[in-house]
Amino acid sequence: MLTTKQLRRYLKEHYSYELQMINFSYVCLCSLDFGRMENGKYFQNAMIESFCIHARALIDFYEAPQPRKTDLTYFHFSIQPKFGRKVYGSSRYVKLNKQIAHLTEERIGARKINAADREALWKAISRKHAAFVAAIRPEYRDCFPPD
Numbered sequence: 594m595l596t597t598k599q600l601r602r603y604l605k606e607h608y609s610y611e612l613q614m615i616n617f618s619y620v621c622l623c624s625l626d627f628g629r630m631e632n633g634k635y636f637q638n639a640m641i642e643s644f645c646i647h648a649r650a651l652i653d654f655y656e657a658p659q660p661r662k663t664d665l666t667y668f669h670f671s672i673q674p675k676f677g678r679k680v681y682g683s684s685r686y687v688k689l690n691k692q693i694a695h696l697t698e699e700r701i702g703a704r705k706i707n708a709a710d711r712e713a714l715w716k717a718i719s720r721k722h723a724a725f726v727a728a729i730r731p732e733y734r735d736c737f738p739p740d
Contacts, residue, residue, distance in 0.1 A: 595669075597732055603665055604736040608654070611647050612722060618644040619715045622708070645693040645706055648714045649686070655721045656681035667725050674728035676721050685710050 595603070618640045625640075627633035653660070656679055660666050667674060680686050688706050691699045726737060 595665075600665075600669055601733060601736055604670065604733055609737070611650050611654070615644060615647040615651060615715065615718060618647065619711065622711060641706065641711075642693055644711055644715075645689050648711075648718060649689045649694055651718050651721070652680050652686060652689075652714075655718075655725065667728075670733050671725055671728040671730055674721075674724040676724050678717070680714065680717050680721075685714055689714075 621640045622637070622644060625636075627637035630636060653664070654666050655674075655676055657664065657666060658681065685706075688704070688710065691697050692703060692706060729736075
């Protein structure tokens with residue numbers, strides 16, 4: 594079992610990193626003109642993959658029904674937040690899982706994660722983060738940078 598000091602470090606370093614990366618990749622995908630860049634398609638794909646892998650990690654943190662023994666989830670840091678509608682198991686989560694995180698035959702001809710999917714996932718994760726922070730235990734409240 595991890596100590597409070599170790600859990601605080603996790604929030605400050607790892608959880609915060611996941612949020613920074615999903616936000617950075619989302620902003621890049623929404624604002625950059627990849628068509629005008631040299632090798633823009635590769636950069637765009639890298640940003641899509643970055644967004645998706647960090648989205649999946651955060652969704653698992655908030656919602657995984659059966660986390661592995663060594664996984665850290667919201668439960669380690671907060672009382673039960675009111676997360677609202679689940680993303681885990683949804684068609685968008687399945688796309689993240691099958692198209693990005695695993696090499697499967699289901700990638701062939703599959704519908705790709707698109708801008709509407711990314712927007713919906715980003716908004717859902719943003720709401721879940723706000724609910725998580727609102728329900729955080731006192732010993733972890735100062736682990737997040739001010740908005």
